[in-house]
Amino acid sequence: MSREQRPNPRLNEDLLFNEAPGGPPRYNPQTDKPVQYLTVADKSGAVIGYVWANDDDDAAGWEVRKAGGDEAFNKGGRWARKLHDAKARGISPTAALAEMIQESDPSKSSHVVPGSLTEAPSLTHIEELADRD
Numbered sequence: 446m447s448r449e450q451r452p453n454p455r456l457n458e459d460l461l462f463n464e465a466p467g468g469p470p471r472y473n474p475q476t477d478k479p480v481q482y483l484t485v486a487d488k489s490g491a492v493i494g495y496v497w498a499n500d501d502d503d504a505a506g507w508e509v510r511k512a513g514g515d516e517a518f519n520k521g522g523r524w525a526r527k528l529h530d531a532k533a534r535g536i537s538p539t540a541a542l543a544e545m546i547q548e549s550d551p552s553k554s555s556h557v558v559p560g561s562l563t564e565a566p567s568l569t570h571i572e573e574l575a576d577r578d
Contacts, residue, residue, distance in 0.1 A: 470532045472498075472505035475568065480504075481539055482571055483546065484561035485524060493517035493555055496524050496545060497571050498538030504568075505531075505538035508575040520555045 482497040493513040498505040507525045509518050524545070531541035542562065549557035565571055 469529060472528060472532050472538055473502050474504065474506050476502040476504035477567065478502060480565050480568055480571060481542060482561075482563055482565055483542055484558040484563075485521075485555050486558050487513075487516070487520060487555050488551070488553075492558070494521050494524065495571050495575060496528070496542060496557075497565070497568065498542050499568075500537050500539050503538060505541060506568075508571050510575050510577075512577070523555060 476499040478499050478501050480497040480499045482495045484492055485494050485496060486492050491513065492510050494507060494509040494517055496505070496507055505528050507521050507528065509521045513520075527545055528538075528541055531538075531544065536544070546557050546562065549559075
């Protein structure tokens, strides 16, 4: 005796995703104005990326150096979290950079390169730096 299995109707329904408002505060990820940025290196001194900020647009972000590969990408999470924490505390993007300089520890897996605070004409400049080999 063969028994025909009927499909579960719940498995045939379309899934509905409703975007929930809110979420943690974040800096704006884009700006067309000049930015200040820090160079971040690993323990060996190899550059893994750049943290940038612009107060006018309340913008800041982490730009991983592509040549750093997966290791640079993974270590960059620490710097992105620092930005998220700073925004949650309500401090300006450039104040977040100042904190990163002050709290940088070369014994950690990554650190701010001393004296690296620089101004760039645009975020595009940082993106180009990160794309270089």
